[in-house]
Amino acid sequence: MFERFYSSQPKVTFYLTFPFKSKRTLYKHTINIRVRYAETDKMGYVYYGNYATYLEVGRVEMLRSIGVSYRRLEEEGVLLPVVNLNVDYKKPAFYDDNLTLETELMELPGVKIRFSYKLMRGEELLSLAQTTLVFLNAESGRPVKCPKEILTALTKL
Amino acid sequence: MFERFYSSQPKVTFYLTFPFKSKRTLYKHTINIRVRYAETDKMGYVYYGNYATYLEVGRVEMLRSIGVSYRRLEEEGVLLPVVNLNVDYKKPAFYDDNLTLETELMELPGVKIRFSYKLMRGEELLSLAQTTLVFLNAESGRPVKCPKEILTALTKL
Amino acid sequence: MFERFYSSQPKVTFYLTFPFKSKRTLYKHTINIRVRYAETDKMGYVYYGNYATYLEVGRVEMLRSIGVSYRRLEEEGVLLPVVNLNVDYKKPAFYDDNLTLETELMELPGVKIRFSYKLMRGEELLSLAQTTLVFLNAESGRPVKCPKEILTALTKL
Amino acid sequence: MFERFYSSQPKVTFYLTFPFKSKRTLYKHTINIRVRYAETDKMGYVYYGNYATYLEVGRVEMLRSIGVSYRRLEEEGVLLPVVNLNVDYKKPAFYDDNLTLETELMELPGVKIRFSYKLMRGEELLSLAQTTLVFLNAESGRPVKCPKEILTALTKL
Numbered sequence: 136m137f138e139r140f141y142s143s144q145p146k147v148t149f150y151l152t153f154p155f156k157s158k159r160t161l162y163k164h165t166i167n168i169r170v171r172y173a174e175t176d177k178m179g180y181v182y183y184g185n186y187a188t189y190l191e192v193g194r195v196e197m198l199r200s201i202g203v204s205y206r207r208l209e210e211e212g213v214l215l216p217v218v219n220l221n222v223d224y225k226k227p228a229f230y231d232d233n234l235t236l237e238t239e240l241m242e243l244p245g246v247k248i249r250f251s252y253k254l255m256r257g258e259e260l261l262s263l264a265q266t267t268l269v270f271l272n273a274e275s276g277r278p279v280k281c282p283k284e285i286l287t288a289l290t291k292l
Numbered sequence: 293m294f295e296r297f298y299s300s301q302p303k304v305t306f307y308l309t310f311p312f313k314s315k316r317t318l319y320k321h322t323i324n325i326r327v328r329y330a331e332t333d334k335m336g337y338v339y340y341g342n343y344a345t346y347l348e349v350g351r352v353e354m355l356r357s358i359g360v361s362y363r364r365l366e367e368e369g370v371l372l373p374v375v376n377l378n379v380d381y382k383k384p385a386f387y388d389d390n391l392t393l394e395t396e397l398m399e400l401p402g403v404k405i406r407f408s409y410k411l412m413r414g415e416e417l418l419s420l421a422q423t424t425l426v427f428l429n430a431e432s433g434r435p436v437k438c439p440k441e442i443l444t445a446l447t448k449l
Numbered sequence: 450m451f452e453r454f455y456s457s458q459p460k461v462t463f464y465l466t467f468p469f470k471s472k473r474t475l476y477k478h479t480i481n482i483r484v485r486y487a488e489t490d491k492m493g494y495v496y497y498g499n500y501a502t503y504l505e506v507g508r509v510e511m512l513r514s515i516g517v518s519y520r521r522l523e524e525e526g527v528l529l530p531v532v533n534l535n536v537d538y539k540k541p542a543f544y545d546d547n548l549t550l551e552t553e554l555m556e557l558p559g560v561k562i563r564f565s566y567k568l569m570r571g572e573e574l575l576s577l578a579q580t581t582l583v584f585l586n587a588e589s590g591r592p593v594k595c596p597k598e599i600l601t602a603l604t605k606l
Numbered sequence: 607m608f609e610r611f612y613s614s615q616p617k618v619t620f621y622l623t624f625p626f627k628s629k630r631t632l633y634k635h636t637i638n639i640r641v642r643y644a645e646t647d648k649m650g651y652v653y654y655g656n657y658a659t660y661l662e663v664g665r666v667e668m669l670r671s672i673g674v675s676y677r678r679l680e681e682e683g684v685l686l687p688v689v690n691l692n693v694d695y696k697k698p699a700f701y702d703d704n705l706t707l708e709t710e711l712m713e714l715p716g717v718k719i720r721f722s723y724k725l726m727r728g729e730e731l732l733s734l735a736q737t738t739l740v741f742l743n744a745e746s747g748r749p750v751k752c753p754k755e756i757l758t759a760l761t762k763l
Contacts, residue, residue, distance in 0.1 A: 138454065150721035153600055155390075171659055171662060171663060172491065172496070172662050172666070173490065173496050173658070173659040173662060173678075175490050175491040176486055176487065176489050176490065176491070177366075177489040177490070177491065177492075177493045177544050178371055178373065178491075179491045180373060182344075182487050183344055183373070183374040183377060184341045184342065184343075184344025184345050184348075185341065185485055187339075187340055187341025187344065188341050188343070188642055188644040188645070191341075191642060191644060192642060195643070195702075204702070205643075205702070206701055208407075209334075209335075209701075210695035216335065216337060216340070216381065216384065217340040217381055218381050219378075219379065219380055219381065220340060220377065220378070220379045220381075221376075221377070221378045221379075222376065222377045222378075223375070223376055224373065224374055224375050224376065224377075225375075227373065228313070229294055230491050230677055230680075231675070232597070253616070253742075257455055267653075273729050328502055328505060328506060329505050329509070329519075329647055329648065329653070330502040330505060330647065330653050330655055332647050332648040333643055333644065333646050333647065333648070334643065334647070334648065334649075334650045334701050335648075336648045339643070339644050341644055344487070345485055347488040348485060348486050348487060349485060352545075354488070354583035361545070362486075362545070363544055363545035365543075367509070387520055387523075387648050388518070388519070388530075417617040458702075486751065491680075491686065492685055494687060496658075497658055497687070497688040498656065498657075498658025498659050498662075499655065500655070501653075501654055501655025501658065502655050504693065505655075523648075528649055529651065530651060530654070530694055530695065530698065531654040532694070532695050532696075533660045533692075533694055533695065534692070534693045534695075535690075535691070535692045535693075536690065536692075537689070537690055538688055538689050538690065538691075538692045541687065545758060568693075582731065606682060
């Protein structure tokens with residue numbers, strides 16, 4: 136539906152990739168997400184705010200795939216709130232679509248961790264997104280360095 | 293909680309305002325939003341995806357304030373999906389907070405309409421956001437110019 | 450839409466009102482809720498799970514109207530999770546509807562507090578619902594009697 | 607957390623099973639659901655309204671398992687809105703829990719279809735729920751008999 140529009144009028148998106156220092160992928164992870172009825176809106180599309188939930192699932196499952204449990208991280212006193220979200224909606228996702236979400240980490244995390252996402256339906260690119268999260272000490276509320284556990288898991292790859 | 297972090301390390305956000313041709317505000321509208329329990333997460337913050345809903349409320353109420361009903365727009369065959377969302381989370385919002393959301397329109401809409409948002413708790417700035425939406429003909433799925441009704445309402449201000 | 454169906458085939462709902470000892474209303478409170486786009490689904494209706502959020506808003510605002518802040522209650526160590534939810538959907542609610550939600554308390558709360566709800570669009574009855582919540586001590590996780598503050602506020606009415 | 611409460615004070619729940627004519631299971635289906643961060647609330651529990659989404663996933667996947675696509679059903683002009691929802695919350699579900707949802711159909715559907723659900727975490731029973739849905743003709747908005755496709759699939763089991 137959006138396709139013709141976007142193909143006839145290429146969108147300038149270079150500002151979106153600006154925050155990333157490097158374009159080389161450090162680690163990439165792929166999962167499937169089935170669209171729930173609850174996530175659609177009266178236009179018949181997945182509501183634009185619900186993509187945030189998909190991205191959350193993408194990065195949590197990426198971490199799990201390298202042996203890091205975000206749940207345990209929190210239990211150990213590290214919070215990881217999102218400080219920036221950017222989503223480019225290119226084509227709508229529909230009810231019951233079996234989407235493919237690629238989550239990429241493009242650099243070693245410091246105090247912040249940045250993920251980049253590609254949401255696809257088969258070969259069709261639906262959305263591009265980026266999130267920046269910051270590691271916080273739950274008690275002090277202050278930013279902290281990325282836990283060693285994550286860095287170790289990443290450098291082993 | 294985020295405050296110290298952000299004050300000690302000013303975030304470069306100029307790329308966020310890049311898409312706007314002009315920084316002069318065409319029209320500004322303010323509403324209050326009470327945070328619901330459903331919108332919080334286990335960190336005690338408003339879940340980052342739920343800001344999208346607040347922004348929706350902000351722009352719909354702005355349109356209503358100039359006499360434009362988004363509901364009627366859809367009934368007349370114009371859809372207005374979001375094609376870009378950008379949110380900068382500076383400080384968390386909490387349960388039962390009575391937030392103030394300022395929605396700004398900074399230029400006359402064409403095929404697209406861009407809104408800029410400031411979410412505050414009293415004098416505290418919590419978040420900055422921007423959304424870009426595109427006017428679509430519901431039947432053809434093709435982008436169309438902004439309905440005259442909106443342009444007329446805006447130029448009367 | 451559902452109307453004909455329900456008028457021609459009266460639904461046996463007596464089991465729904467069973468849990469209430471008395472049908473006399475102790476206290477009734479009314480608020481308006483504007484349906485958000487985020488709350489609709491591809492059928493164009495408010496998604497059935499989102500009614501739970503409306504009910505939450507109804508009971509929290511009822512408590513606020515008698516001077517009780519649910520937020521403060523939690524800060525003082527009392528949690529109030531829902532242990533039963535029952536919703537009868539009679540007619541759908543639509544996007545941008547300005548709904549009226551009546552929340553009723555039909556008996557003085559003990560360890561549990563029961564609310565009964567009527568969701569209307571003007572004169573039209575859309576839904577009936579009931580929720581049962583239990584007062585818990587946040588630390589021990591054990592049920593406790595309704596805080597005096599609430600009982601005092603209720604008996605003053 | 608709720609456990610002691612419920613074991614020391616057995617809850618009268620017979621009215622919950624009242625609507626079912628028979629207690630024999632016609633068909634039972636089981637899936638796993640991983641709790642998302644978005645689904646939790648500041649108490650750290652899955653927000654009570656989000657169970658409705660889990661139930662939706664349960665019944666849609668049950669239908670898919672017998673060869674019926676709810677998506678296609680809608681495309682063929684049959685809507686299936688929920689007309690009653692009842693949930694008994696016995697113990698909370700937490701972030702990242704890998705839940706097991708059992709969905710049961712206890713009778714052949716007519717104009718309505720009733721599902722019964724059991725939400726477990728391992729061997730622990732967390733919630734019991736029931737939903738009643740009605741088959742509607744999308745054009746007329748009138749209730750219709752359960753599509754033959756579903757009845758045929760069910761009687762083949």
